[in-house]
Amino acid sequence: MPLAELAEQPFWLALGHYEAARLGGWRSHVDDAQFFLAEQGAHDPQAELRATLAALYAPLSDADQHAQCRYPARTRWLREQLQLDDLPAVTCSEYEAWLADVNPHSTVLVFPAAYLNSPSSMFGHTLLRIDPPDFAQSTAMLSYALNFGAYIEGSDNSILYAWKGLMGGYPGLFALLPYREKLSEYSRLENRDLWEYRLNLSAEETQRMVEHVWELKQVRFDYYFFDENCSYRLLELLEIARPGLRLTEQFPLTAIPADTVKAVKQAGLVEQIDYRPSRERELLTRSAGLDATEQDWALRLADDPARLEDAQFRALPLPRQAQVQDTAYRLLRYQATGEARDSQVAQRSLRLLQSINRNPPEPLQVERPGLPEEGHQSRTWQLALGSQEGRSYAEYGLRMAYHDLNDNAQGFPLGAQIEILGMQVRQYEGNHWQLQRLDLANIRSLTPRNRLLQPISWQVGGGLERVPGEDGQRELVGHLSGGAGGSWQLSERLLGFAMGTARVEHNAQFGNLLEPAVGFNTGILWRNGLGNLSLEGRGDYFANGEVRRSLALQQQWELGADLALRLAARREFSQWTPAQNEVQLQLRWYHY
Numbered sequence: 001m002p003l004a005e006l007a008e009q010p011f012w013l014a015l016g017h018y019e020a021a022r023l024g025g026w027r028s029h030v031d032d033a034q035f036f037l038a039e040q041g042a043h044d045p046q047a048e049l050r051a052t053l054a055a056l057y058a059p060l061s062d063a064d065q066h067a068q069c070r071y072p073a074r075t076r077w078l079r080e081q082l083q084l085d086d087l088p089a090v091t092c093s094e095y096e097a098w099l100a101d102v103n104p105h106s107t108v109l110v111f112p113a114a115y116l117n118s119p120s121s122m123f124g125h126t127l128l129r130i131d132p133p134d135f136a137q138s139t140a141m142l143s144y145a146l147n148f149g150a151y152i153e154g155s156d157n158s159i160l161y162a163w164k165g166l167m168g169g170y171p172g173l174f175a176l177l178p179y180r181e182k183l184s185e186y187s188r189l190e191n192r193d194l195w196e197y198r199l200n201l202s203a204e205e206t207q208r209m210v211e212h213v214w215e216l217k218q219v220r221f222d223y224y225f226f227d228e229n230c231s232y233r234l235l236e237l238l239e240i241a242r243p244g245l246r247l248t249e250q251f252p253l254t255a256i257p258a259d260t261v262k263a264v265k266q267a268g269l270v271e272q273i274d275y276r277p278s279r280e281r282e283l284l285t286r287s288a289g290l291d292a293t294e295q296d297w298a299l300r301l302a303d304d305p306a307r308l309e310d311a312q313f314r315a316l317p318l319p320r321q322a323q324v325q326d327t328a329y330r331l332l333r334y335q336a337t338g339e340a341r342d343s344q345v346a347q348r349s350l351r352l353l354q355s356i357n358r359n360p361p362e363p364l365q366v367e368r369p370g371l372p373e374e375g376h377q378s379r380t381w382q383l384a385l386g387s388q389e390g391r392s393y394a395e396y397g398l399r400m401a402y403h404d405l406n407d408n409a410q411g412f413p414l415g416a417q418i419e420i421l422g423m424q425v426r427q428y429e430g431n432h433w434q435l436q437r438l439d440l441a442n443i444r445s446l447t448p449r450n451r452l453l454q455p456i457s458w459q460v461g462g463g464l465e466r467v468p469g470e471d472g473q474r475e476l477v478g479h480l481s482g483g484a485g486g487s488w489q490l491s492e493r494l495l496g497f498a499m500g501t502a503r504v505e506h507n508a509q510f511g512n513l514l515e516p517a518v519g520f521n522t523g524i525l526w527r528n529g530l531g532n533l534s535l536e537g538r539g540d541y542f543a544n545g546e547v548r549r550s551l552a553l554q555q556q557w558e559l560g561a562d563l564a565l566r567l568a569a570r571r572e573f574s575q576w577t578p579a580q581n582e583v584q585l586q587l588r589w590y591h592y
Contacts (some may be wrong), residue, residue, distance in 0.1 A: 003053075006081060007046035011243045015074055015212065017221075017236060018045055019248075029236075031171075032220040037067070053078065056087055064094045073211040073240070095214055102144050102176065103132040104210040107241070109197040109234070109270075110145070110182075111261050113372055114413055123402070123418065124257040124372065125149075126231045129179050129196065130210060133203075145182040146213060147175050148233040150223040172223030172233070174216045183276075191337065194276040195372060197261065199269045201241050209241035231260035238264065245269075250592075254378065256402055258411070259592055262373040277366040279337065280453070283330040285366045286323065287452055294324050295451040301328035302335070305351035322361035328352055331452055375411025376590040377562050378402040382424070386568075386584030389472075395436065395584070397424040405444065405525055406532045406556045406566060407590075415446030415457075415487060415495055415525065422463075435476060439463040446497050446525070448489040457487040457497055459521070467548065468574035469509055478506040483521055493527040503540050509576075510544060517542040531556035531564065549573040562590040 006012065013019075016036075017029040021043075028035075028042045035041075037055050041048035052074050055067030068075045069092035078084060108129040128146040135143070150172055183194070201209075223229065232255035235247040250263050264270060277285070287295060294316070300307050301324065307313060308325065316324065329352040336345050382397030399422035403412050419442040426436045442461040449455060460482040469475035485499030503517040523536035533556075539549040550572045557565040566586040573579050 003049055004046055007049045009081075011077060011240075012049060013045060014236065014239050014243070015077070015215075016041070016045055016048055029221055030219060031222045035216075035219045049078075053082075056084070058088075060088060060090065063090050064092060066090050066092070068092065069095050071215050073208065073215055076208075076211065098214065099207075099210070102130060102210060104130045104206045105133040105203045106131045106135060107199045107201045107206045107209070108143075109199055109261065109264055111195040111197070111257060111372060113193040113195065114258075114416065114418070123225075126234055126257045126260060127182060128234055128237065130176075130206065141178070141180040141183070143179040144176050145179040146210075146234075146237070147177070147182065148172055148221075148230045149175070172221040172229075173218065174213055174233070176213060191278045191280040191334075193278050193281060193369070195261075196274040196276065197264065197270045198272040198274070199238075199264070200271045201238075201269070205241040209237050212237065212240045229255055229257075231255045231257045235260055235263070238269070242269075254401060256378045258372045258375060259378055265373055273371070275368045279330070279334050281366060282364060283327070283334050283452065284450075286330055286361075286364055287327045287450075290323060290327060292451065294320060295327070297324050298327040298331060298452065301325055301352065302332040302348070305348050305355070308351070308355050318359055319361075322356070322359045325352055325355050325359070326361045327452075329356060334453075370411045372411045374561070376403075376408050377592045379591055380407075381589045381591060382586055383589075384584050384586035386582060386586075388582040389580050391428055393426045393428045395424055395426045395586070397422065397586075399423075399439075404442075405446070406534055406554050407588075408556075408558050408561065408564065409527065409532060410561070415444075415448070415497075417442065417444035417446075417459075419443070434466075435464070437463065437465040439465075446487040446495060448487050448495060450489070454486075456484055457499060458482070458484045459499065459501075467507070468572055468577045468580060469507075470576050472577050475507060475509055477508075480504050485521075490524070495525040496523070497525075498522040501538075501540070505542075510542075510546070512544070515542050515544055515546075517546075517548075531558040545575075547573075547575055556588075564588045564590075 013026075018026045019029065021027045026043055026045055030036070030042065033042070036048055038044065038047040038051035041051065052067065052071065056075060056078065058067065060066060063069060068087065068090045072092070072095060079087065108131060110127050110129050112125050114124040127148075130144045130146055132142065221233065232248060232251060235251070235255070239245045239247055245267060247260075247263055247267060251260065287298065290298065297313055297316075301313070305328075313321065313324070329349065332345065332349055332352065336342065378401050380397075380399040382395070382399070384395040384397070386393055386395060399419055401420040402418055404417045404419055405415070419439060422437070422439040422442070424436040426434045428434065439461065440463045442463075444459040446457045447455040462480040464476055464478055466474040467477055481501060481503040483499040483501035485497065487495055487497040490496045499521045501519045501521050503519065505515050505517065506513060507515060517540040519538065519540040521536065521538050523534060526533045534552075534554050536552050537550070538552075539547070541547055550570060552568065552570045554566060554568045559565060566588055568584045568586065570582045571579060572582075
């Protein structure tokens with residue numbers, strides 16, 4: 001086969017992480033010159049192929065630095081395609097020892113679920129687990145985790161972290177490390193559920209992928225949160241493992257982890273799904289069967305295991321004692337998450353564990369939640385008809401990502417909202433067009449509090465929105481807002497929340513460039529037979545004396561996993577104008 005034709009074979013392009021450039025030609029996603037052998041290798045697959053062939057025949061000096069050792073996947077493929085039977089004999093001791101240690105045989109795609117309290121993990125994450133032959137679930141700790149992530153030196157604050165992540169300000173690197181380390185990080189340190197999707201890749205396909213990972217050792221990619229991220233890079237590796245897969249082309253704009261899991265599943269790669277609950281979910285499951293008095297005992301025992309000998313505790317039936325002390329042990333371990341080892345905590349844990357061994361509880365059965373990939377699609381198109389103070393309008397909207405409190409909750413964390421890059425444009429009667437709002441981000445975390453766990457609920461948002469102004473007009477203002485408070489599970493399907501809020505606003509009708517405000521946000525979220533209903537009250541009290549309040553009701557009707565109707569009613573109060581009423585019916589189409 002001519003080299004020009006060979007250089008455009010999908011597998012060679014995949015090995016170089018090439019994609020067609022917008023203005024013609026090729027560009028590689030690899031942003032590290034050391035990966036390429038040709039000077040123009042990042043933009044010229046044929047030049048890189050020629051340079052690779054020349055390097056494979058180069059005289060031996062340091063064997064481990066020879067091209068055959070640095071590029072085992074390239075070497076294998078070119079040897080097969082061109083029948084290269086006369087290559088110099090090279091012993092790649094470092095590579096062979098590494099491959100023998102990893103001992104790749106099968107592959108599992110791992111999805112740690114979304115975790116709002118970590119900026120890098122709000123959308124979830126994916127990694128690959130490489131299992132050895134004769135794998136059993138009990139030996140997963142002996143497997144390796146193949147991870148791609150942003151390499152961060154120092155400790156950037158959350159705002160700088162988000163900005164640099166959006167702009168590609170961090171280098172991304174592949175890492176192969178013991179799976180037990182990743183399992184501890186995600187299910188223990190961050191209290192995230194883990195989903196494990198066993199793939200039907202053969203041993204040969206798995207080894208082909210791992211060979212290429214050796215080629216990417218310490219090779220830098222630019223890391224972008226929304227597209228060239230952990231999930232996108234793993235799709236590239238799967239295309240190496242099984243040439244002919246067309247996974248990455250499905251994600252030209254964004255690659256949200258749950259969407260990439262869905263693409264892998266739809267490609268027919270998944271043969272089995274396993275679930276590992278987080279430490280937090282195990283604690284909540286164990287404590288769910290305890291009454292208020294028993295939960296109080298769990299708190300006391302976690303603080304002082306000597307109270308195991310208390311007469312009131314000993315008066316409980318043995319099965320109830322078993323449940324309580326096991327809850328206390330899990331609570332103590334949860335409280336120690338992420339903390340340096342403390343000898344007193346270790347002693348308390350040992351005392352509780354000894355008591356549990358003498359009186360073990362029933363095996364813990366954690367109900368498996370809905371599969372994350374079965375949730376709605378990430379991008380949302382909106383078409384609405386509405387009326388505001390007698391003025392009819394049509395509204396057109398687009399949200400790039402990916403979920404709010406009223407959306408279909410299947411596959412999403414309870415009380416979680418992550419909206420990125422949303423825009424709504426209105427067309428009023430008389431063909432008058434107006435930008436209604438532009439949200440850069442709108443994030444909310446409403447995690448219920450209970451006797452054992454007391455998480456803080458919080459929210460943050462920023463962008464442009466219309467607010468009441470002088471003479472009945474609505475002014476487009478810029479804002480940055482946030483809040484913190486608590487949420488409570490009022491019943492199985494009813495969540496209540498209350499937060500204090502703060503807001504900084506740029507409003508042309510205010511005297512100052514930026515005007516601060518404090519306020520409140522409270523409401524309920526009800527999961528009913530039709531979908532989700534929310535009722536919210538808000539108030540902002542500005543330093544200049546302006547007071548703005550609102551009451552909003554929204555009910556979503558779920559017509560399918562990716563189609564819904566939403567009825568919204570809103571009443572606003574402002575010192576600028578009389579109370580304003582608005583009602584709207586919106587069609588929402590969730591589409592990647």
